[in-house]
Amino acid sequence: MDFSLSAEQRELTDAAAAFARRELNRDLAKREEAGEFPREAWLACARFGIQGLPVPAELGGNGSDPLTTALVMEALGYGCHDNGLLFSLNAQLWSVEAPLVTFGTPAQQQAYLPGLVSGDIIGGHAMTEPGSGSDALHLRTRAERRGDHYLLNGAKQYITNAPVADVLLVYAADPGRPGLSGLSAFLVDAATPGLAVSSGFEKMGLRTSPMGEVALIDCLVPAASRLGPEGAGMAIFNSSMEWERSCLFASACGAMRRQLDTCAKYARSREQFGQPIGKFQAVAGKLADMYVRLEAARLLIYRVAWLKQQGRSAPAEAAAAKLFTSEGWVRSSQDAIQIHGASGYLTDTGIERDLRDAVAGTIYSGTSEIQRVVLARMLGL
Numbered sequence: 001m002d003f004s005l006s007a008e009q010r011e012l013t014d015a016a017a018a019f020a021r022r023e024l025n026r027d028l029a030k031r032e033e034a035g036e037f038p039r040e041a042w043l044a045c046a047r048f049g050i051q052g053l054p055v056p057a058e059l060g061g062n063g064s065d066p067l068t069t070a071l072v073m074e075a076l077g078y079g080c081h082d083n084g085l086l087f088s089l090n091a092q093l094w095s096v097e098a099p100l101v102t103f104g105t106p107a108q109q110q111a112y113l114p115g116l117v118s119g120d121i122i123g124g125h126a127m128t129e130p131g132s133g134s135d136a137l138h139l140r141t142r143a144e145r146r147g148d149h150y151l152l153n154g155a156k157q158y159i160t161n162a163p164v165a166d167v168l169l170v171y172a173a174d175p176g177r178p179g180l181s182g183l184s185a186f187l188v189d190a191a192t193p194g195l196a197v198s199s200g201f202e203k204m205g206l207r208t209s210p211m212g213e214v215a216l217i218d219c220l221v222p223a224a225s226r227l228g229p230e231g232a233g234m235a236i237f238n239s240s241m242e243w244e245r246s247c248l249f250a251s252a253c254g255a256m257r258r259q260l261d262t263c264a265k266y267a268r269s270r271e272q273f274g275q276p277i278g279k280f281q282a283v284a285g286k287l288a289d290m291y292v293r294l295e296a297a298r299l300l301i302y303r304v305a306w307l308k309q310q311g312r313s314a315p316a317e318a319a320a321a322k323l324f325t326s327e328g329w330v331r332s333s334q335d336a337i338q339i340h341g342a343s344g345y346l347t348d349t350g351i352e353r354d355l356r357d358a359v360a361g362t363i364y365s366g367t368s369e370i371q372r373v374v375l376a377r378m379l380g381l
C-alpha cells in the first residue's frame with residue numbers, strides 16, 4: 001500500500017490551499033452574519049478549476065481522479081474558512097455534476113456541464129420534502145407523463161443552492177408505479193414556469209450557503225430532461241449520496257487540519273500558571289485526540305476515493321467515512337473552543353464558526369442515525 005502523494009498532487013493541493021487563503025476568506029464575518037452567498041468567490045473557484053474537478057476533460061472539466069479531487073477539496077477546506085461556500089460547491093459537484101457525468105445524455109451534458117464548470121450556472125438537487133427526510137423514498141412529488149413531457153407537482157424543502165440555482169435535479173415519483181421503480185430524476189431549469197423557489201431559512205451555520213424551498217405546481221418539463229431511464233431515480237440518488245458521503249467530507253478534513261494547527265499554535269503561546277497551556281496534559285490530550293480523528297477520517301475518505309477510482313461501489317465505506325468524519329469534526333470543533341477558552345466562544349475570533357458549521361454534517365447526506373442503520377444492515381442486523 002502506497003500512501004505517498006505524487007509530485008503533481010502535492011503541487012495541486014499546495015496551490016489550492018494558497019488560492020483558498022488568498023481569495024476565499026474576504027469579508028467572511030460580515031458575509032456570514034448577513035447570510036450572503038459569495039458569488040465572486042464561486043467564480044474564482046471555477047477559474048481555479050474546482051467545479052471542473054470531477055468532470056472528464058472531454059466534457060470540459062479537469063478529469064481529476066476521485067483521490068486527487070478529494071485531496072484538492074481537503075486543501076480547499078484547509079485554506080478556506082468559509083465552510084458554507086465549500087458546502088455549496090460540494091453540493092453541486094456531487095449531487096448535480098457527478099450524476100450528469102454518469103447518467104446524462106450527451107445533449108444534457110452539453111447543455112449543463114460547461115456552465116456548471118465555468119461557474120456561470122449553479123446547480124442543486126431536490127429530494128427532501130416536508131413529509132420525507134430520512135425516509136426519502138416516501139416522497140410525494142409526482143411526475144405524470146404527458147406525451148413527450150412530464151407534469152411535476154410537489155414541494156421540496158431544505159434545498160441547498162436553490163435560491164441561487166439555475167438548474168435543479170428534482171426527484172419525483174410516477175403515481176402509477178409505486179415503490180422504488182417509480183422514482184425518476186429531472187433536470188429542471190429554475191426559470192421553468194410552475195417552479196418557484198423561496199428562501200426563508202435562517203440557519204445556525206453554513207450561513208453563506210443559500211437554502212430554500214422549491215414548489216412545483218403544474219411544472220411541465222420535456223421528457224428529454226429526465227436524467228437516466230424512467231425509474232432510475234433511486235440509482236441516481238444512491239450514486240450521488242455515495243459521492244457526497246465521501247468526497248464532500250474531504251473539505252471537513254481540511255477544516256479539521258486547520259483547527260489542529262490553530263489550536264496547537266495557541267496551546268504553545270497561551271500561558272497560564274506560568275507555562276504554556278499545551279504543557280497541561282488535559283490540553284495536550286485534546287490536541288492528540290484531534291490529530292487521531294483527523295488522520296482516521298482522512299484514511300476512511302481516501303479509501304472510499306480509491307475504491308471509486310477502481311470503479312467500485314462503496315456504500316458501507318462511504319457511510320463509515322461520512323459518519324466518522326462528521327461526528328469527529330463536531331467533537332474537534334468543541335475541543336477547539338475549549339482550548340481557546342472564552343476567546344474561542346467569541347464570534348469575532350472565528351473559532352466557534354466551525355462548530356456551528358460542523359453540526360449540519362451529522363444531518364445532511366443522511367443523518368448519523370441513518371448511516372448507523374446502513375452499516376448495521378451491512379452487518380446483517
Ligand SMILES: Cc1cc2nc3c(=O)[nH]c(=O)nc-3n(C[C@H](O)[C@H](O)[C@H](O)COP(=O)(O)OP(=O)(O)OC[C@H]3O[C@@H](n4cnc5c(N)ncnc54)[C@H](O)[C@@H]3O)c2cc1C
Nearest residue numbers: 125126127128133134158159160360363364365366367369
Ligand atoms: C445544511 C443542510 C443542507 C441540506 N441540503 C439538502 C439538499 O440540497 N437537498 C435535499 O434534498 N435535502 C437537503 N437537506 C435535507 C437533509 O437531507 C435532511 O435534513 C435529512 O435527510 C434528514 O431529514 P429530516 O431533516 O426531515 O429529519 P427526519 O428524517 O425527520 O429525522 C429526524 C430525526 O429522526 C431520526 N431518524 C429518522 N429515521 C430514523 C431511523 N430509521 N432510524 C433512526 N433514526 C431515525 C433522524 O436521524 C433524526 O435524528 C439538507 C439538510 C441540511 C441540514
